[in-house]
Amino acid sequence: MPTWPGYETCKIAYSLRTRSAKIAAARARRAADQLDEYWYHLRSQDAALPGMHRLRLGNVGASTQPSAAPEPVSGTAKLSEAVGIYLRLKGKDRPVTFHRGAERSCGYVIDVCGDKDLMAYTKADANRFRDSLMERGLTGSSISRIFGTVRSIINFVASELGVIMTNPFGKVYFDRSAGVKDRNPLPDDALRKVQSECQHLDDDLRWLVKTDASKREPPSAPFLCAPMPWRLRRKRSCALAGCIL
DNA sequence: CACAGTACAGACCTCTCTTT
DNA sequence: AAAGAGAGGTCTGTACTGTG
Numbered sequence: 001m002p003t004w005p006g007y008e009t010c011k012i013a014y015s016l017r018t019r020s021a022k023i024a025a026a027r028a029r030r031a032a033d034q035l036d037e038y039w040y041h042l043r044s045q046d047a048a049l050p051g052m053h054r055l056r057l058g059n060v061g062a063s064t065q066p067s068a069a070p071e072p073v074s075g076t077a078k079l080s081e082a083v084g085i086y087l088r089l090k091g092k093d094r095p096v097t098f099h100r101g102a103e104r105s106c107g108y109v110i111d112v113c114g115d116k117d118l119m120a121y122t123k124a125d126a127n128r129f130r131d132s133l134m135e136r137g138l139t140g141s142s143i144s145r146i147f148g149t150v151r152s153i154i155n156f157v158a159s160e161l162g163v164i165m166t167n168p169f170g171k172v173y174f175d176r177s178a179g180v181k182d183r184n185p186l187p188d189d190a191l192r193k194v195q196s197e198c199q200h201l202d203d204d205l206r207w208l209v210k211t212d213a214s215k216r217e218p219p220s221a222p223f224l225c226a227p228m229p230w231r232l233r234r235k236r237s238c239a240l241a242g243c244i245l
Numbered sequence: 246c247a248c249a250g251t252a253c254a255g256a257c258c259t260c261t262c263t264t265t
Numbered sequence: 266a267a268a269g270a271g272a273g274g275t276c277t278g279t280a281c282t283g284t285g
Contacts, residue, residue: 098254104273142274145253152252170251 076118076165079106082157090156105149108133109169118154119165126168134174143174 077085083106087099112132113125129150133143151169158165 100272101253139275141276145275148252155252 076161076163077157078115078117079110079121079154080115082106082118082153085157085160086153089160101149102153105146106153108146109150118158119163121154121168123168123172126172129169130172130174140174147172 076082083102087102109121109125109129112129113121116125130143130147133146138146147169151167154167154169158167
């Protein structure tokens, strides 16, 4: 069987990192378009290879490393270039989640609206982006977070490049409380039960619960009366109890 | 000054994919 | 098949800024 041009295989298979058929179709289409484009230019240049993970952004392969900023090719910059600039200038010594979040959020925009010059995005693009996130079933808080990241990147890079623009991703209306649920803390009796079980089993792992608590609160009270880890969150408590008990 | 909005950081979770 | 790694989603909190 013939192999694909530039590849030592007859097929390219990789995860599209989604369970949504709609998103998968969009990403597959985009990858196919990139392959077409790549093969078209194959004889004349060594283009960035499709068939790799994270095709959406120009700085492919930098998700866990601070991204190198591509030079802007126009008056401002494309969104993918803006992400590179943003991460180069603001991403130093920032956690990997900061880089991932920036790339993921802008990747979503590129998936839906394309990789345009910052000045070329319109309110219609922003609204379409909002609608696509809502169609995916994201909650208001997640949409808010994604928009916040995109907005801040565009604002920062526009400022860096000396461009005065109205960010179309600002002041986009959506229900920020849609689908948002409260996270209630574990009731006190449940926490006491965990403590009690830990004391009953009395081994090294169980005492980690006390160690964790003692980092935050002076161990002034006996174990059973000691407060649980300071502001220990409900899910963390569950995980802790689930792992240790 | 109070409040809303913005721009994050961080913790924790589920799910998928890869490796063993 | 199990374990581990990584991606992505959710919620909460803080600091700061703009506005009425």
